[in-house]
Amino acid sequence: MYTAKFSPDHLISECVDRIRAVTDAPLAHCDIALQTVLQVLKPHLSDSSCWNLLEQSSQNYQVDIATCHDRKVLETCSSALYGIFQEKQELSYSAEQDDEAICTQLVSFCDVVKKTDYRIPLAVISANHWDWLGQLLIVLQTDQNDAVREQLLITLKILMENCGDPVKKYLLDTQLAISLVPLTQKSNGIQIPALKILALMYTVVGDDVAVPLEQMVSKNPKNWKTPKNVADHLNTEFFRRLYPHINDYDKVDVLELCTNFGGLIESQQDSAPFSLFEPMRDDPYSCAEFGIVLIQETNRKCTARRLKFLYHVIELGEPILTKMFYENDLKVLAHVLARESINHDDREVRQLCLCSLRLLLSTDIVNADEDIQYALDNFDEN
Numbered sequence: 128m129y130t131a132k133f134s135p136d137h138l139i140s141e142c143v144d145r146i147r148a149v150t151d152a153p154l155a156h157c158d159i160a161l162q163t164v165l166q167v168l169k170p171h172l173s174d175s176s177c178w179n180l181l182e183q184s185s186q187n188y189q190v191d192i193a194t195c196h197d198r199k200v201l202e203t204c205s206s207a208l209y210g211i212f213q214e215k216q217e218l219s220y221s222a223e224q225d226d227e228a229i230c231t232q233l234v235s236f237c238d239v240v241k242k243t244d245y246r247i248p249l250a251v252i253s254a255n256h257w258d259w260l261g262q263l264l265i266v267l268q269t270d271q272n273d274a275v276r277e278q279l280l281i282t283l284k285i286l287m288e289n290c291g292d293p294v295k296k297y298l299l300d301t302q303l304a305i306s307l308v309p310l311t312q313k314s315n316g317i318q319i320p321a322l323k324i325l326a327l328m329y330t331v332v333g334d335d336v337a338v339p340l341e342q343m344v345s346k347n348p349k350n351w352k353t354p355k356n357v358a359d360h361l362n363t364e365f366f367r368r369l370y371p372h373i374n375d376y377d378k379v380d381v382l383e384l385c386t387n388f389g390g391l392i393e394s395q396q397d398s399a400p401f402s403l404f405e406p407m408r409d410d411p412y413s414c415a416e417f418g419i420v421l422i423q424e425t426n427r428k429c430t431a432r433r434l435k436f437l438y439h440v441i442e443l444g445e446p447i448l449t450k451m452f453y454e455n456d457l458k459v460l461a462h463v464l465a466r467e468s469i470n471h472d473d474r475e476v477r478q479l480c481l482c483s484l485r486l487l488l489s490t491d492i493v494n495a496d497e498d499i500q501y502a503l504d505n506f507d508e509n
Contacts, residue, residue, distance in 0.1 A: 138184070139185050143157045153243075154190060162185050192246045192247045201247060205236065205259055207232055208229065208263075211225065216266070226272050226274065230274060233282050241285060248290055252286065257297050260297065264306075267303075273317050276310070277320055280321060280323075284320065288327070305360060308360065318375060318376060319375075323377060323380045325384050326384040326387065329387035330383065337391075338395060366403055366405075370413055370417045387432055390432035390436070407443055415450075415451055418456070421433075426459070426463045431475050431476055434476065438483045438486060448492060462499065464484040465480075465503075468502050469502050481502075
């Protein structure tokens with residue numbers, strides 16, 4: 128009779144895969160569940176010569192991203208979707224059938240991505256030089272069904288949130304940003320996920336990150352010209368429309384887009400991106416709601432990119448600030464900057480807070496009270 132070879136690592140991996148398949152629980156929970164079951168069984172089986180090996184393997188469990196259950200499921204799902212992407216482009220069968228199939232498969236695909244180790248979907252979508260993701264983008268750019276486009280956008284959001292910067296860097300080097308801009312100007316709901324994708328994509332960090340030139344505008348306003356396809360670029364006119372309509376989107380997404388896009392552009396051209404701040408200079412009243420969000424979110428969480436953006440807003444000067452912000456809000460902002468210049472853990476953030484605070488105090492809008500003066504006097508350079 129054939130006797131299976133005892134392999135504790137393989138047995139533990141197979142048990143986790145079975146739990147994952149039967150319960151549909153997140154992968155991390157399946158590992159915990161198995162360890163809990165082993166603890167229940169331990170008093171009854173601890174005398175077994177194999178027990179210590181099983182227990183050790185369970186404690187050291189690492190998912191095999193090449194052969195695990197989720198890898199097989201994602202590859203099957205991605206293969207089915209790839210076929211649908213091809214059919215979409217070839218228009219070889221009914222759009223109605225196509226739309227239902229693609230939405231159903233994308234929902235299933237995203238469900239696995241959210242519940243598994245990020246390395247598994249990353250390996251699947253980046254295979255063959257990101258061919259699968261490239262095909263998805265083609266469908267997004269060409270399909271006219273908003274339900275399909277919205278599900279495609281949700282998929283991109285989940286991939287960026289779960290797989291991080293590798294996905295963002297790939298998307299940044301494509302035409303995605305330019306193709307999303309027209310969707311952000313619709314009013315049927317698709318504008319919200321479209322802007323969210325833009326906001327997420329530009330959160331990417333790294334010395335090797337660069338915004339393609341076609342997504343940028345001239346840093347010199349005297350040389351700036353409106354391109355013929357102005358609606359397809361993240362330029363001055365785009366932000367001039369965006370600020371007054373901030374309530375049409377998730378407000379934080381608008382802020383994140385501005386601060387992160389601005390931060391990437393500034394790191395490339397060593398100056399503030401003209402496109403973001405010229406609308407504020409031209410019509411500060413229309414940017415007032417955006418200003419409220421800027422202060423609220425800076426109070427909630429100070430980041431280097433937000434603070435650099437804030438500094439450039441303050442640089443616009445007192446005539447602009449008094450129209451864009453309430454005086455009391457600027458006083459609140461001064462206290463936020465004072466607090467974070469003392470308390471924040473990150474040295475760069477503390478320094479940026481101090482720079483913005485000093486610039487704000489150089490206007491006649493805000494004066495240094497006892498708390499602000501304490502922050503100025505006790506700033507720690509280290």
